[in-house]
Amino acid sequence: MPNACFNRLSKSFFERDVLDICPDILGKYLVRKFDDGRILRKKITEVEAYRGHEDLACHASKGRTPRTEIMFHSGGVIYIYLVYGMYWMLNIVSGPDDHPQALLIRSLEGCTGPGKVTKLLETGKDFYGEDLGISSRLWIEENDIPGKTFITTPRVGVDYAGDYWKNINWRFQLSSQ
DNA sequence: GTAAGGATTGGC
DNA sequence: CCAATCCTTACT
Numbered sequence: 446m447p448n449a450c451f452n453r454l455s456k457s458f459f460e461r462d463v464l465d466i467c468p469d470i471l472g473k474y475l476v477r478k479f480d481d482g483r484i485l486r487k488k489i490t491e492v493e494a495y496r497g498h499e500d501l502a503c504h505a506s507k508g509r510t511p512r513t514e515i516m517f518h519s520g521g522v523i524y525i526y527l528v529y530g531m532y533w534m535l536n537i538v539s540g541p542d543d544h545p546q547a548l549l550i551r552s553l554e555g556c557t558g559p560g561k562v563t564k565l566l567e568t569g570k571d572f573y574g575e576d577l578g579i580s581s582r583l584w585i586e587e588n589d590i591p592g593k594t595f596i597t598t599p600r601v602g603v604d605y606a607g608d609y610w611k612n613i614n615w616r617f618q619l620s621s622q
Numbered sequence: 623g624t625a626a627g628g629a630t631t632g633g634c
Numbered sequence: 635c636c637a638a639t640c641c642t643t644a645c646t
Contacts, residue, residue, distance in 0.1 A: 493629070502629070512642060530639030532630050549629060560630050602629050 452586040456578040459520030463494045463539035463546040464615070466520075470537075471595050471619040474586040475553060477566045485566065488588070491552035493600045494615040495536070497545060502606035505545030515574050516545040523575040523583070525568060532560030533569050537577065537585075551601075551616070594621040 454473070459466065470489055477485045495503035504526075505516045515524045516538055524536040524547045536547040551559045563569070568583070577584050597614035604611055 495629075504629080507643080510643070526629090527639095527641055528628055529630050530628090530641070534629060536629085551629090558631070600629070605628085 452588075454577070454585045454587060456519075456521040458585075459537060459539055459577065460541055461520070461539070463496050463548050466537075466539050467492050467494050467548055467615075467617045468595060470548070470585070471617055472590040472593055473588045475550065475566075476584050476586055477568070478582050479567065480582075486586070487553040487556065488619070489550060489552075489585075490554055490619045491550075491557070492617050493549045493551055494617070495547050495549065496615070500606075501610045502600060502603035503545065503547075509545075513545065516547050517543055518574075520546075521577050523568075523572050523577070525563070525570065525572050527570070528560075533563035534559050535563050535566070535568055535572070552618075590621065592621060593619070596620050 470492060472488055474486050475489050497503060498506050500506055504513045509517060512526060515522060518538055519542045520539040522538045524538050525533055528534055535550045537550070538547050540546040549559055550562055553562055553565070556562055556565050572583065575583055596618050598616045598618070599612050599614060600616045
């Protein structure tokens with residue numbers, strides 16, 4: 446079984462509320478297997494939560510469109526989209542069916558910035574809808590960090606979302622190894 | 623069909 | 635500070 450992976454997080458991990466997943470996923474490994482067989486395995490060090498139709502910073506707050514359709518899926522699949530004409534934003538859909546939520550991967554160990562993460566991972570539009578539970582090229586692996594600590598701050602680049610949603614502390618950064 | 627703007631980045 | 639660059643969306 447070439448892609449067997451004992452530590453891979455299964456679908457149920459991602460079907461919980463995005464606000465429970467964010468602190469949990471910090472420090473776990475994001476694994477990318479390239480076409481040439483090379484494997485990149487890096488700790489997730491920074492994420493942001495986008496949660497529900499009421500969150501004015503969440504793309505799904507504007508309703509269900511072809512682009513945001515996947516966010517209404519139950520957790521464990523990829524929502525990826527292009528911003529500013531040049532950067533792909535890699536998100537993991539979270540929660541149960543019809544609860545549009547996702548977490549944006551902002552940084553990995555040694556790679557800060559969501560645009561740089563997708564450049565490193567070589568992930569683009571063809572990863573839209575990728576299932577982390579079964580994919581042979583992208584998945585998350587368990588990694589327990591005893592005494593894990595993290596800080597929360599407002600999300601980046603969402604000034605348009607109004608005072609409440611732009612100031613809520615839904616950016617999570619690992620502050621321990 | 624047309625137009626506006628964005629979950630960023632790197633360079634000035 | 636600001637341009638790059640193009641997809642998605644909301645209009646006419």
